[in-house]
Amino acid sequence: MASNPLVTLHRVAKTFGHFHALRDVSLVIEPGELVCLVGPSGCGKSTLLRIIAGLTAATHGEVRYRGERLRGVNPHTAIVFQTFALFPWLTVLENVEVALAARRVEKARREARAQELVDLVGLSGFESAYPRELSGGMRQKVGFARALAVEPELLCLDEPFSALDVLSAEALRGELLELWLARSMPTQAILMVTHNIEEAVELADRIVVMAKDPGRVLAEIAVPLRHPRSRKDTAFQALVDRVYAAVTGRTGSESEVQGPAPGTGGALRRLPAAHLDALGGLVEKIAAENGRADLPRLAQLVGPDFTALAPLLEAAERLGLARVETGDIILTPLGHEYAEASIPVRKEIIAGRLLRVPLIRWIYEILQQDDNQRVDRDYFLERLLPEFGEEADSQLDVAIGWGRFADLFAYDQDSHELYLEAG
Numbered sequence: 001m002a003s004n005p006l007v008t009l010h011r012v013a014k015t016f017g018h019f020h021a022l023r024d025v026s027l028v029i030e031p032g033e034l035v036c037l038v039g040p041s042g043c044g045k046s047t048l049l050r051i052i053a054g055l056t057a058a059t060h061g062e063v064r065y066r067g068e069r070l071r072g073v074n075p076h077t078a079i080v081f082q083t084f085a086l087f088p089w090l091t092v093l094e095n096v097e098v099a100l101a102a103r104r105v106e107k108a109r110r111e112a113r114a115q116e117l118v119d120l121v122g123l124s125g126f127e128s129a130y131p132r133e134l135s136g137g138m139r140q141k142v143g144f145a146r147a148l149a150v151e152p153e154l155l156c157l158d159e160p161f162s163a164l165d166v167l168s169a170e171a172l173r174g175e176l177l178e179l180w181l182a183r184s185m186p187t188q189a190i191l192m193v194t195h196n197i198e199e200a201v202e203l204a205d206r207i208v209v210m211a212k213d214p215g216r217v218l219a220e221i222a223v224p225l226r227h228p229r230s231r232k233d234t235a236f237q238a239l240v241d242r243v244y245a246a247v248t249g250r251t252g253s254e255s256e257v258q259g260p261a262p263g264t265g266g267a268l269r270r271l272p273a274a275h276l277d278a279l280g281g282l283v284e285k286i287a288a289e290n291g292r293a294d295l296p297r298l299a300q301l302v303g304p305d306f307t308a309l310a311p312l313l314e315a316a317e318r319l320g321l322a323r324v325e326t327g328d329i330i331l332t333p334l335g336h337e338y339a340e341a342s343i344p345v346r347k348e349i350i351a352g353r354l355l356r357v358p359l360i361r362w363i364y365e366i367l368q369q370d371d372n373q374r375v376d377r378d379y380f381l382e383r384l385l386p387e388f389g390e391e392a393d394s395q396l397d398v399a400i401g402w403g404r405f406a407d408l409f410a411y412d413q414d415s416h417e418l419y420l421e422a423g
Helices: 045-053 092-102 107-120 136-149 166-181 197-203 234-248 254-258 276-288 295-302 306-318 333-340 343-354 358-369 377-405
Strands: 007-016 019-029 034-038 060-065 077-080 154-158 189-193 206-211 216-222 292-294 322-325 328-331 374-376 410-412 417-419
Touching: 007 045, 019 045, 019 216, 034 045, 034 197, 045 077, 045 154, 045 189, 077 136, 092 107, 092 136, 107 136, 136 166, 166 197, 166 343, 197 234, 197 343, 206 234, 216 234, 276 292, 276 306, 276 328, 276 333, 276 343, 276 377, 292 295, 295 328, 306 322, 328 333, 333 343, 343 377, 358 374, 358 377, 358 417, 374 377, 377 410, 377 417
Parallel strands: 034 189, 034 206, 077 154, 154 189
Antiparallel strands: 007 019, 007 060, 206 216, 292 328, 322 328, 374 417, 410 417
16 A cells, blocks of 8 residues: 555544534545445535545645645545436436536547446446436446546545445446456545445445544544455454444444344344334434433324334334433434435435344345345245244235335235345
């Protein structure tokens, strides 16, 4: 790794009026690194990204790029945002050319360069297509190609996969990582904001955990795992546990919280019979109470039957959104983020958490291993009968409902098959 840092932040602060978005942030990014910023909404991750790109000035502190103090827009960076931000009246090729035209590259050269980048991100044959004719994953590929067109030394990614369905996000992450590891792009370093801890462990060389009120660096965690990384590996799961504990302040290990997987000999934890579409409303109500709500009063707000609330409370705990203490329910930082998130981001958060639930992960992995990625419901039911007995059918229903909510897998009511949808 090079001895001269690409980016150096020293005690950076950013205020908006009386609001302290960032305070006393020091950070170094070296050439050759892929660094992920994780933390709750409102901790200043995106603001920090904009400061490094020179789109926003720091209120206090020092920002240096290759040793030189940064003033104004950083010409060596490019940003890919979570929204696709394409011009709907321009074709794929023309959208990529825009970045080069802004730098006054002559037409023939920019057309050739745009074509190279379209090929690089796997969009050959779609040069003349308009954004409305593309899937979400393909539109985001155009965003990547446009960012790479200016040959940035530092590529900044602001939750670039959060607006995609789970399978499309997984595919695009893999393609980005392949380009990065093969050094197929001129970028020297990548700095990515993400709310998905599994995604950070899968991609990053180093994870920077941030806290809020004010936004600050809480911890830096090195990821020594070699690529490609398997989410099933014990070392991968241990790192996810470590990052998750740093973000939420939880001390118990993930295996203690979630229990064993089907067929491993341990007692499988039952899923609470909760509808996850109702979870958003519960979390929003707790957030409206400054993140801590009295359970008896919350039960009155939700309805007269406390037993209807109990499965939702258990689901919120299982998914790391809240914890119950002495008659109160308290949102975790992840729960606060969930309360403020859009529906697509909520689905991505839940998808990441569900892949840590052994029963859901087991179903997902079996579907991935099948040649057609379609498996009859009875296959799963037969294997759950020894685990759950007469509750096997209802437990499978809950698992299907949770997986469908997060777009991890789907269910065909006619053929009674679970399946993975095409990205």
